[in-house]
Amino acid sequence: MVAIEGGEVSKVVLARPLDAELPEGTDLRVIARDLAFGYPDTFTFAVDGLIGSSPETLIRSEGGELTARVLAGSMGRGTDARSDAEAALALATSQKDLDEHAFALRSLLLSLEAHAGDVMTAETPFTLKLPNLWHLATDVRGHLTDGASSLDLIDSLHPTAAVAGTPTADALRVIRRLEPFDRGRYAGPVGWVGADGDGEWAIALRCAQVTGSRVRAFAGAGIVADSVPEREVAETTMKFMPVADALG
Numbered sequence: 001m002v003a004i005e006g007g008e009v010s011k012v013v014l015a016r017p018l019d020a021e022l023p024e025g026t027d028l029r030v031i032a033r034d035l036a037f038g039y040p041d042t043f044t045f046a047v048d049g050l051i052g053s054s055p056e057t058l059i060r061s062e063g064g065e066l067t068a069r070v071l072a073g074s075m076g077r078g079t080d081a082r083s084d085a086e087a088a089l090a091l092a093t094s095q096k097d098l099d100e101h102a103f104a105l106r107s108l109l110l111s112l113e114a115h116a117g118d119v120m121t122a123e124t125p126f127t128l129k130l131p132n133l134w135h136l137a138t139d140v141r142g143h144l145t146d147g148a149s150s151l152d153l154i155d156s157l158h159p160t161a162a163v164a165g166t167p168t169a170d171a172l173r174v175i176r177r178l179e180p181f182d183r184g185r186y187a188g189p190v191g192w193v194g195a196d197g198d199g200e201w202a203i204a205l206r207c208a209q210v211t212g213s214r215v216r217a218f219a220g221a222g223i224v225a226d227s228v229p230e231r232e233v234a235e236t237t238m239k240f241m242p243v244a245d246a247l248g
């Protein structure tokens with residue numbers, strides 16, 4: 001909060017790791033299948049021991065068409081239909097979350113400017129329902145104008161303010177100062193690229209790195225001026241749910 005109050009950054013995304021031992025005999029293919037069934041509206045991935053289900057599309061580039069889904073602003077699901085609808089409404093009307101979302105969207109749009117035309121987004125974010133969380137979400141569409149490959153695009157776009165903060169360079173400095181661990185591939189791009197440069201890249205969130213029998217899961221939350229530290233920590237606990245449940 002000192003970095004935000006002092007004007008060093010407007011938003012910073014801070015993460016924490018969660019370490020565990022993998023139960024003996026765990027088959028990562030089964031874990032990936034469980035994640036894919038449990039979180040159908042996400043990208044489930046398992047690449048060199050990095051396994052997870054990400055709801056956020058960094059960029060998809062196919063035949064000159066670009067799409068992205070920006071997420072920022074989160075709220076736990078309610079325990080019944082009524083409290084769940086209230087949670088979604090509270091999120092959609094929370095100025096703190098709308099601000100947090102606007103930073104993330106703006107950073108993506110600015111980075112896309114060099115590569116895309118006819119960029120379209122809705123004026124207000126929608127609420128995206130996941131099994132563990134509500135998110136504020138904005139879908140972005142545009143046309144590729146400079147022939148960039150999807151690898152060029154992720155080079156320009158990563159890291160967005162959804163996982164780093166605003167301004168990017170200052171937020172990265174604050175992260176290096178405050179996070180006492182290496183993010184590894186957490187919050188980086190994960191996806192595929194074709195021989196023609198097209199591709200689909202998610203942001204590696206809601207994931208864990210498996211190394212032998214050791215597992216390290218990661219979860220972060222965007223901090224802005226009105227953030228309440230305890231709520232942000234609780235948000236990361238909810239974000240651990242997919243991998244924590246799947247890995248037992």
Ligand SMILES: C=C(O[C@@H]1C=C(C(=O)O)C=C[C@H]1O)C(=O)O
Nearest residue numbers: 071073074162205219220221222
């Ligand atoms: C940083 C994470 O998630 C990001 C941060 C969010 C937020 O702060 O509300 C929401 C979605 C993601 O863009 C994470 O899952 O670890």
